Every structure is written in structure tokens, then in C-alpha cells.
Amino acid sequence: MTRHAVVALTVAAAVGGLTAPTALANSALAAPAAVPAAVPTDPVVTGATVNGGKDVVVGTTERKTFTVTVHGSDDSGLQFADVDLLGPAVGFYTTDNYCETATACTTTFTVDPHPDPYNENTDLRNANAGHWYVNTLVDTNDGASLLAKNVGGFLLKRAAALTVNAAPEPVVRGGTITVTGKLTRANWDTYRYAGYTGRSVALQFRPKAGDTYTTVKTLTTNGTGNLRTTVKAASDGYWRWSFAGTTTTAPKNATGDFVDVR
Structure with a gap:
């Protein structure tokens, strides 16, 4: 019984001596766990500033030029903004521009009290005076887009x-x-x-x-x-x-x- 015990122990030791190094080798050869790729975030529009926060006042002869700055963010940065202004009596103006920073996109509008013979949609009439609103479509540097409505407003007034x-x-x-x-x-x-x-x-x-x-x-x-x-x-x-x-x-x-x- 003593000899059988020694043999059993020897076999166990031999098996253990072969198994441990093999497990370690297999562990060393295993590939590391994959790290999930970062998912791009959706762009965000936080608001718009029109004419520095002041009313847009127009007389009868001179054009009025003012800026609209769309504020927002994206993990890749804002790249481009298409801005529409909508007002009473189907008032409508539109323009676009590349963003000057990753979080601000400024476009320039010019309102003319005299009609444009080549574009009847820019005619300014008394009925257009009052509350106007800002809609914008922004593009980001990673190719995403966002349409945001009523992100800002202003008063267009008769002088x-x-x-x-x-x-x-x-x-x-x-x-x-x-x-x-x-x-x-x-x-x-x-x-x-x-x-x-x-x-x-x-x-x-x-x-x-x-x-x-x-x-x-x-x-x-x-x-x-x-x-x-x-x-x-x-x-x-x-x-x-x-x-x-x-x-x-x-x-x-x-x-x-x-x-x-x-």
C-alpha cells in the first residue's frame, strides 16, 4: 500500500507539472478583451442670439444688416449652419455660413425696406413687423446633422x-x-x-x-x-x-x- 501511494503521488505530481505550465501558456496566448469604440454624440443647439439681443429696427430707405449666432456643441465640433428666420405674414429670410468656432455659428442677414425685384420672398411689408423666430440646421465635423426649431427670437420693428x-x-x-x-x-x-x-x-x-x-x-x-x-x-x-x-x-x-x- 505504501508503494501504491507513492506511485499515485508521483503520477499526480507529474500530471500537475504538465498541466500548470500549459494553462499559463494558454493564458498568455489569449487575446485581450476588445474595448468598445466611442459612439459619437448627437449635436446640441442651446439657443440663438439675434442682433446682439436688440430689436431689429428698419426705416424706409436704409438697409439693416444684423447677425444671428447659433450656439451649440458636438464632440466633433459644429461645422456649418443653415439659418432661417420666420415672421408674421409668411415673413421669411434664409442664409448659411461655416461656423467660426466649434460651438458658435454666425450668419449675417440684411433686411431691405424696398422690395427685391428678383426675389419676391424678401419683400418687407408692414404686416411683417412683430415677433420673428429662428430655425437652424447644423452640421458637425463628423457628418451628423440636427434640425432645431424656435431656438431663438427677436422683434422686427418699424422705425x-x-x-x-x-x-x-x-x-x-x-x-x-x-x-x-x-x-x-x-x-x-x-x-x-x-x-x-x-x-x-x-x-x-x-x-x-x-x-x-x-x-x-x-x-x-x-x-x-x-x-x-x-x-x-x-x-x-x-x-x-x-x-x-x-x-x-x-x-x-x-x-x-x-x-x-x-
């Missing part, structure tokens, strides 16, 4: 003009000052300025030594856009009309008219 005249000049202290004026706005259908009727306009005063205007009273423009009121002369200073604007028409302050009170 306003406002006059003032305060008289007499000079005036006796305690006397009556008559202040007149007229509020008009650009008419994109006729290419002229016309009276803006039924609008609230503030009469404001600034003392000669001051730098701030204060509202004295508020009037409504008549059927032709005219304004007229009277005030008592108390001290030297400047009188002006001030229009706060609407969603379709830009605000406007008249240049102050100085009255010398004696």
Missing part, C-alpha cells in the same frame, strides 16, 4: 420719429408753455413715414442743471399722430415727448427743446 416744439421762448415765470409734436413711423408699404394714431406718449421735463427726464403728463396722439398740450413755466429746462414703443414699432425720444424761463 419711429418724434418731434417736439415748446413755445414761447423765452417765457415769463408762471406763464403758459405750449408743447406740440408729432409721432410718425415707417410705412414699409409706401416707403414713407406716416402719423401713428391713438398712441400713448409721455411729456417729459429735464431741469437745466439736471440729467434726468421726469414725466409730467401723458397724452394720446390724434388721428394724424399729432400732440398738443400746455404747462406752466416754472424753471429753465428741456421739454420732450417720449414714446415707449410697441411690439411692431420702435421706441423713440424727441430731442429736448430748451425753454428759458425769466
